[in-house]
Amino acid sequence: MEKIFRVCFTSDLHGFLFPTDYRGKEEKELGLFKCANRFGKDGNTLVIDGGDLLQGSPLGTYCHDTLDDPRCFAQVMDRCGYDFVTPGNHDFNYGIDYLGRYLDPLRARCVCQNLVREDGSTLLIRRAETPEDYFATAIWT
Numbered sequence: 299m300e301k302i303f304r305v306c307f308t309s310d311l312h313g314f315l316f317p318t319d320y321r322g323k324e325e326k327e328l329g330l331f332k333c334a335n336r337f338g339k340d341g342n343t344l345v346i347d348g349g350d351l352l353q354g355s356p357l358g359t360y361c362h363d364t365l366d367d368p369r370c371f372a373q374v375m376d377r378c379g380y381d382f383v384t385p386g387n388h389d390f391n392y393g394i395d396y397l398g399r400y401l402d403p404l405r406a407r408c409v410c411q412n413l414v415r416e417d418g419s420t421l422l423i424r425r426a427e428t429p430e431d432y433f434a435t436a437i438w439t
Contacts, residue, residue, distance in 0.1 A: 301342050302342060303342050305345075305346060306337045306338075306343060306345045307347070308330065308347045308348065309347065309350065310349075310350045310386070311330055311351050312351070312388065313354050313355030313357045313359075313361070314328055315329055315330045316331055317331060317332040334378040334379075345378065345379050345381050345382075346384075347383045349386020349388075350386030350388040350389060351386070352392060352396070353389070353392060362392050362396065366396075368396055368397075369400065369403055373403075375406055376404065376405045376406065383401075383404065384408065384409050384410050385413070
């Protein structure tokens with residue numbers, strides 16, 4: 299029996315979860331919730347996000363400036379079935395501690411190899427994994 303391996307990839311969501319640009323009441327063709335129902339997790343599907351989630355929308359600003367809590371983004375990514383994420387450059391806009399508070403409760407694995415301090419130590423040691431460590435055992439076997 300033939301199996302189809304599928305990859306669903308999002309990137310640059312910039313905090314736009316809902317299908318709105320927050321300028322009007324009409325639904326727009328944007329936002330994570332507009333496409334997440336198409337992911338179809340079936341055991342042969344990977345769902346990956348390429349970063350830039352935390353900053354860029356009124357919702358992202360509210361979560362940072364008012365709540366000081368990015369965990370709602372982790373909850374949404376988990377419910378949408380993400381397997382892997384990687385931080386984008388804008389995910390660092392609110393600082394490494396804020397990014398860590400998003401990644402810590404996230405069930406998806408953070409795959410990132412180039413987050414190091416000047417002394418060479420790993421910046422996100424609890425959550426980041428190198429592609430060699432994870433992909434070889436989890437995806438290709």
